[in-house]
Amino acid sequence: MAEMIPADQGRIITHVIPKPSIGVDFSGAMPVRTRWRIIAVIAWLTTDATAVDRHATLRIGLGADTYVAIPLRQVMTASNAYTVCWFSGADVPPITGGLTLVGNLPEKLLINNEMVIFSDTDNLETMDEWDEIFVLAEEWIEPLA
Numbered sequence: 001m002a003e004m005i006p007a008d009q010g011r012i013i014t015h016v017i018p019k020p021s022i023g024v025d026f027s028g029a030m031p032v033r034t035r036w037r038i039i040a041v042i043a044w045l046t047t048d049a050t051a052v053d054r055h056a057t058l059r060i061g062l063g064a065d066t067y068v069a070i071p072l073r074q075v076m077t078a079s080n081a082y083t084v085c086w087f088s089g090a091d092v093p094p095i096t097g098g099l100t101l102v103g104n105l106p107e108k109l110l111i112n113n114e115m116v117i118f119s120d121t122d123n124l125e126t127m128d129e130w131d132e133i134f135v136l137a138e139e140w141i142e143p144l145a
Contacts, residue, residue, distance in 0.1 A: 010037065010138040017043075017117065017133040023126040026133045027118035030111065033144075036137040038109045041086045041117065043134075048127035049079050055122040058086045058103060062114050069120075072103045113142070 017028030026043065030036060041058055054076040060068040076082050086103040117135060121128070 010035075010140040012039075013137055013139045015135045015137065017135065019131050019133065022129045023124065024130075025119040025121050025124060026130045027116060028133070028135070029116050030113045032113050033142040034113045035140045035142060036111050036135075037088075038105055038111065038117075038135060038137050039088050040105070040136040041134075042132075042136070043084050043119070043130055044081065044132045045076060045084055045121075046081045046129045046131070047076055047078055048125045050125040050127075051078050052123045052125070053077060054124060054128065056084060056101075056103075057120045057122075058105075059118050059120050060109075060111055060115055061118070062116065067115075068106070068109065070103045070105055072101045074101045076101065 015028070015031070017026050020026045038060075045054075045056070047054060055071065056076065057069050057071040059066045059070075070086055072084065072086075080099055083100045084103075085100065086105050088105040088109060089107050119130065
């Protein structure tokens with residue numbers, strides 16, 4: 001694990017994860033030859049009128065394996081628009097205004113370019129829609145071998 005920790009500071013970047021089809025969780029791979037310390041993952045979820053609670057979990061993994069799973073502390077109900085935020089560090093208070101849900105990422109979560117960041121939402125309905133998904137990270141570019 002020590003070889004994963006860069007010796008110097010990286011640059012701060014915002015990486016957009018493509019919007020998935022309606023009724024589908026989001027998924028985004030890291031750019032090639034990069035290493036990230038994830039600061040935040042932020043997305044918007046609009047739920048349809050189906051009366052069932054949704055439970056979202058942010059996952060980071062490789063292939064079928066999940067290495068990190070961070071569930072939200074709150075549930076999402078029908079017919080609402082939510083700002084969903086996973087933040088790194090100490091307990092983060094909810095953002096004011098609107099319906100904001102917060103999950104806590106482990107501090108100094110370092111991942112390499114083989115990893116995929118994706119949501120896993122229990123009871124995601126056919127008209128639920130993830131949108132405006134982005135990752136805020138500190139990034140290091142790997143040298144060519």
